[in-house]
Amino acid sequence: MANRHLARSIVLQTLYEWDFRKLPDGSTVDVLHRNIKEFAPGLTDSDFLQGLLSNIISKREDIDRIIEKAAPDWPLEKIGIVDRNVLRLGLFELLFADKEEVPAKVAINEAIELGKTFGGENSGKFINGVLGSVYKELGEPGKDAPPRKKKGDVPFEKMPVKKLGGAVVYAKSGKDIYLALVHDIFRHWTLSKGQIGNNPRIANEGVEEGTVRKIKEEIGVDVAIRADLGSNEYVASDPEEGKIRKQVHYFLAESRFVPLKLEKKGGLDDAKWFKLADILELNFYNDILPIVTKAINLLLKK
Known part of the structure; x- marks a missing residue:
């Protein structure tokens, strides 16, 4: 895949010039063709280069938002131009490329090598930290899609299992009912949740007890479990453990209507109360929406 590495280098050079000279987005194709002619005249993978460049440009705002959340101590404008554009690439x-074509570890390793080649002394370490944080905390995006078996994959039934507890947290204020939701850096509203029994001190905690604990840790409210909403399961990727199965059990839980205090980690950037009437207009993951809908139906019957 030496040609692909060279192609990424050409795309990075193009992004650098576009960023440094503050060129309009539409000019990047001309810059790319000039760079190909100058630095890689024999390169035949032009479709890959053009697709990669145009997609990075089109998703720049989303990608930049993720960089800001993953590296909160480094405002985007303070990150060097090379490092900033290696991170974009x-x-x-x-997050968005075909995982069959570009596995997550390939994406991370390629970016690290670009940083080492074109950036400063600490670029590789910085890029590894940011990309590794996104990958480890969130797993591969696309968890809604059914897992696809690849050659060499661990069979589904043999994957490590992590058990999590989560809740649709509600509170009453006057005549209104509110739900507490958390927002992630992929611009989805979702439910507060966390791993159950994830250290020796609490290894034997029950799922309800663990869920109450995690809600308190993540959004700062005390809750009481009122109903069982069922479970879902999805496959995620961990840079150390590989493919893992995450089994999440959800509850309907009541809280007082008090300010939420988000624990800002794990890719979350906001927590808010929403009136029931506004809930279904929000952007949810496909596997979360049925849980929320079931909770709303139960609340409307009360």
Whole structure:
């Protein structure tokens, strides 16, 4: 895949010039063709280059928002131009590229190598930290899609299992009912949840007890479990453990209507109360929407 590495280098050079000279987005194709002619005249993978460049440009706002959340101590404008654009390239391939064509570890490793080649002394370490944080905390995006078996994959039934507990948290204020939701850096509203029994001190906690604990840790409210909403399961990727099965059990839980205090980690950037009437207009993951809908139906019957 030496040609692909060279292609990414050409795309990075183009992004650098576009960023440094503050060129309009539409000019990048001309810059790309000039760079191909100058630095890689024999390169035949032009479709890959053009597709990669145009997709990075089109998703720049989303990617930049993710960089800001994953590296909160480094405002985007303070990150060096090379590192900033290596991150854009790496995050696009990590989050949006075809995983069959560009596995997550390939996306991360390629970005690190670009940083080492074109950036400063600490670029590789910085890029590895940002991309690794996104990958480890969120797993591969696309968890709604059914897992696809690849050659060499661990069979589904043999994957490690992590058990999580989550809740549709509600509160009453006057005549209104509100739901507490958390927002992630992929611009989805979702439910507060966390791993159950994830250290020796709490290894034997029950799923309800663990869910109450995680809600308190994540959004700062005390809750009481009122109903069982069922479970879902999805496959995620961990850079150390590989493919893992995440089994999440959800509850309907009541809280007082008090300010939420988000624990800002794990890719979350906001927590808010929403009136029931506004809930279904929000952007949810496909596997979360049925859980929320079931909770709303139960609340409307009360």
